[in-house]
Amino acid sequence: MEESKIRSYKRRLKALLMGVIVLIAWGIVIECNDYIIMAVKERSMSISNSSQTYTYVEEYVAPVQYVYDEDMYQDEMLVYQEGESGSKSITVMSVYENGTFQEEKILDSEIVTPAVPEIIYLGTKERPEYIIPVEDYFISSEFGPRWGSTHHGVDLAVPTGTSVVAARDGVVIQTGWNGDLGISVYVEHSDGVVTRYAHLNESIVELGQEVSQGEVIAYSGNTGYSTGPHLHFEIRIDGEAVNPLDYVEEY
Numbered sequence: 001m002e003e004s005k006i007r008s009y010k011r012r013l014k015a016l017l018m019g020v021i022v023l024i025a026w027g028i029v030i031e032c033n034d035y036i037i038m039a040v041k042e043r044s045m046s047i048s049n050s051s052q053t054y055t056y057v058e059e060y061v062a063p064v065q066y067v068y069d070e071d072m073y074q075d076e077m078l079v080y081q082e083g084e085s086g087s088k089s090i091t092v093m094s095v096y097e098n099g100t101f102q103e104e105k106i107l108d109s110e111i112v113t114p115a116v117p118e119i120i121y122l123g124t125k126e127r128p129e130y131i132i133p134v135e136d137y138f139i140s141s142e143f144g145p146r147w148g149s150t151h152h153g154v155d156l157a158v159p160t161g162t163s164v165v166a167a168r169d170g171v172v173i174q175t176g177w178n179g180d181l182g183i184s185v186y187v188e189h190s191d192g193v194v195t196r197y198a199h200l201n202e203s204i205v206e207l208g209q210e211v212s213q214g215e216v217i218a219y220s221g222n223t224g225y226s227t228g229p230h231l232h233f234e235i236r237i238d239g240e241a242v243n244p245l246d247y248v249e250e251y
């Protein structure tokens, strides 16, 4: 009798323990489920709250337009039109996931003020080695034998005060009064060739000055042994005068 009672207690105790274990396990499952549900809920909330749309106005610049001009030298450029920036209205969506930035999508872009492109002209013409130092001239005396001697240059008739430019880049090696040549300028070039400009009214360069092709170095005149306003122009290779017209492209 005693023994059967004990057995019955044991059985009840076992059942009770099993019950408690089942309850605890169920509780854990429910708890876990809640967590899972909550996590899923939170996740879906964060996904639905993850994008932000906004619009802003931004300045923009139009690409530079280059125009190639065969009448300009290769090293010449001209800004034909100054550029002006315009403005754009941009609508953007930022995407976040769990509070972390993921990406930005441009939804719409609209021009508010159109930009004005800068237009630049670039020369394509090859620069001649020498240029004629004056404009609007006529040749009044050619290079070569003249009056029983030799004319060492070419005479370019121009009114007194005409701008005289360097025929080529170089360094001034003579400037000022020079006997029969009157006021003259000599320019030495990188290969030792010298150009001479004579019967000037005025020289505006100094000894040792670096000059560029096309740069005004003097004003023409009628000084020295001269029979009328003109520019006497020489090219000397190794000290020897050559016909300048053989070394210029157009005249």
Ligand SMILES: [Zn+2]
Pocket: 141, 151, 153, 154, 155, 231, 232, 233
């Ligand atoms: Zn001459």
